[in-house]
Amino acid sequence: xxxxxxxxxxxxxxxxxxxxxxxxxxxxxxxxxxxxxxxxxxxxxxxxxxxxxxxxxxxxxxxxxxxxxxxxxxxxxxxxxxxxxxxxxxxxxxxxxxxxxxxxxxxxxxxxxxxxxxxxxxxxxxxx
Amino acid sequence: xxxxxxxxxxxxxxxxxxxxxxxxxxxxxxxxxxxxxxxxxxxxxxxxxxxxxxxxxxxxxxxxxxxxxxxxxxxxxxxxxxxxxxxxxxxxxxxxxxxxxxxxxxxxxxxxxxxxxxxxxxxxxxxxxxxxxxxxxxxxxxxxxxxxxxxxxxxxxxxxxxxxxxxxxxxxxx
Numbered sequence: 001x002x003x004x005x006x007x008x009x010x011x012x013x014x015x016x017x018x019x020x021x022x023x024x025x026x027x028x029x030x031x032x033x034x035x036x037x038x039x040x041x042x043x044x045x046x047x048x049x050x051x052x053x054x055x056x057x058x059x060x061x062x063x064x065x066x067x068x069x070x071x072x073x074x075x076x077x078x079x080x081x082x083x084x085x086x087x088x089x090x091x092x093x094x095x096x097x098x099x100x101x102x103x104x105x106x107x108x109x110x111x112x113x114x115x116x117x118x119x120x121x122x123x124x125x126x127x128x
Numbered sequence: 129x130x131x132x133x134x135x136x137x138x139x140x141x142x143x144x145x146x147x148x149x150x151x152x153x154x155x156x157x158x159x160x161x162x163x164x165x166x167x168x169x170x171x172x173x174x175x176x177x178x179x180x181x182x183x184x185x186x187x188x189x190x191x192x193x194x195x196x197x198x199x200x201x202x203x204x205x206x207x208x209x210x211x212x213x214x215x216x217x218x219x220x221x222x223x224x225x226x227x228x229x230x231x232x233x234x235x236x237x238x239x240x241x242x243x244x245x246x247x248x249x250x251x252x253x254x255x256x257x258x259x260x261x262x263x264x265x266x267x268x269x270x271x272x273x274x275x276x277x278x279x280x281x282x283x284x285x286x287x288x289x290x291x292x293x294x295x296x297x298x299x300x301x302x
Contacts (some may be wrong), residue, residue: 005289083134084137085258085261086268101136102138
């Protein structure tokens with residue numbers, strides 16, 4: 001498993017395209033993919049939005065992430081970092097930030113490589 | 129040695145800071161600054177309590193005025209966290225109000241004079257690009273200034289991202 005994190009619009013997915021044969025059709029988009037099954041594509045983009053949709057639909061997002069880790073050990077996971085702002089007033093927003101952060105910690109734990117992308121530049125923070 | 133551990137929400141910073149404190153050894157004191165305002169705070173406190181139960185920390189609760197604390201010489205202190213302490217000093221009736229920054233730094237200097245190891249956890253909350261109401265802006269300004277002042281005093285500054293420590297100043301503990 002690999003994890004790529006960073007702010008919005010930093011070139012995380014483009015980084016994957018630039019160094020693999022993977023194209024857009026092979027990307028599972030967490031903002032719109034089905035929630036009732038584990039995706040088969042090699043890349044999961046927008047994990048933070050998938051977590052949000054799982055919470056909205058009353059599912060346990062961390063249970064889903066544990067299944068991803070178990071069933072898709074070769075997956076490349078991409079997520080925005082969403083925990084670096086002021087604590088939101090809304091309880092749901094707080095719950096989402098918490099779950100998205102924990103999901104990334106969990107994926108990072110099982111990832112052989114974790115990269116943080118800023119302005120298109122990847123910085124390796126785990127692995128080689 | 130003073131260590132500052134920074135990170136966003138649910139970044140794994142608390143677990144990492146606890147590990148740093150445990151590895152530092154000595155008598156371990158957990159300086160808790162979160163006031164249990166409601167059930168959510170209570171649940172959060174309980175979660176942290178369970179996580180450190182087995183790690184041998186003695187808990188001291190102090191929501192404001194950490195300069196008043198008298199601690200055993202040479203102990204290891206884990207202050208969790210600077211962001212709550214700053215909010216308490218700035219906004220609570222027992223806090224220092226506009227002198228919050230000075231009061232907190234005086235307290236931290238006194239902690240450092242008493243303890244052998246001080247580990248301070250703080251939050252990275254400055255990257256959402258949103259402009260807030262004056263009170264929140266005042267708080268952001270206080271906490272960002274404190275993070276810088278503590279980082280300046282610290283021998284070690286570590287940002288935790290997805291549970292992974294990134295050394296920003298000094299050398300990591302391992």
